[in-house]
Amino acid sequence: MSEANLLIWGCGGMGREILALCEVLGRNVIGFLDERIEMRGQFVDNVPVLGDIAHIAKYRNEAEIICSGVGDPALKRKFVFKTKEAGFRFAPALVHPSVNVPKNSRLGINSILCAGSIVSINVQVGNFVIVNTNVTLAHDVSVFDYCTISPGVNVSGHVTVEEGVFIGTGSAIREKVSIGAWSMIGGGSFVASDVPPQALYAGVPAVFKKTRTNP
Numbered sequence: 001m002s003e004a005n006l007l008i009w010g011c012g013g014m015g016r017e018i019l020a021l022c023e024v025l026g027r028n029v030i031g032f033l034d035e036r037i038e039m040r041g042q043f044v045d046n047v048p049v050l051g052d053i054a055h056i057a058k059y060r061n062e063a064e065i066i067c068s069g070v071g072d073p074a075l076k077r078k079f080v081f082k083t084k085e086a087g088f089r090f091a092p093a094l095v096h097p098s099v100n101v102p103k104n105s106r107l108g109i110n111s112i113l114c115a116g117s118i119v120s121i122n123v124q125v126g127n128f129v130i131v132n133t134n135v136t137l138a139h140d141v142s143v144f145d146y147c148t149i150s151p152g153v154n155v156s157g158h159v160t161v162e163e164g165v166f167i168g169t170g171s172a173i174r175e176k177v178s179i180g181a182w183s184m185i186g187g188g189s190f191v192a193s194d195v196p197p198q199a200l201y202a203g204v205p206a207v208f209k210k211t212r213t214n215p
């Protein structure tokens, strides 16, 4: 049986990178989804922007949806709710051919592993997670749903990244540290100790900068 056609939420940088990944994987993308009225009917990288979820009802039985086409974890979650409510199927994980996922590591639905990333042993990645280019996930790391890990991040052994965390480009996380749900780590940071939920930490070493509002 041939694989389902795909639709991608978000036609910005991340959505377009996922489109390129789909091309590498030989998956057919029939359109982008975008809530912005002005985007409907436009073409991005030669792929049509079909509009919001209400505009694509005819594809319900034919297509699977990728909600990870945006980096913002809260926006991803919003797209997941809309997709579920409309009765669409989610696409499985998409893994660049350069990435090896060991047998005892797990990758949830709709998660994206971009080129050059390294997944070590006993790594658990939830659903709707973006692992961008050249990220290292060391042994025994857990990454929960909706997280976004930006390019060049190094996550050390036994680290836990709770739901909805965003880690900025080039950051490094010390072993055994836990990052609380819906927190954000600024780019280029070194996280040396636990981060509470809903906090912005940044710097070397990363320190508390401010509280983040409820997602």
Ligand SMILES: CC(=O)SCCNC(=O)CCNC(=O)[C@H](O)C(C)(C)COP(=O)(O)OP(=O)(O)OC[C@H]1O[C@@H](n2cnc3c(N)ncnc32)[C@H](O)[C@@H]1OP(=O)(O)O
Pocket: 013, 071, 132, 150, 151, 167, 168, 169, 184, 185, 186, 187, 188, 189, 200, 202, 203, 204, 209
């Ligand atoms: C393929 C791709 O393009 S993927 C894109 C990946 N994107 C990224 O990695 C971007 C990461 N973004 C950042 O690091 C940004 O600086 C953000 C999101 C953390 C800024 O968040 P904002 O809410 O706008 O915070 P704001 O700019 O007000 O900064 C708050 C404080 O944190 C500090 N801060 C912000 N970012 C950083 C950082 N990366 N390192 C150190 N300190 C930082 C600011 O100096 C400020 O400090 P102060 O209060 O002591 O003066």
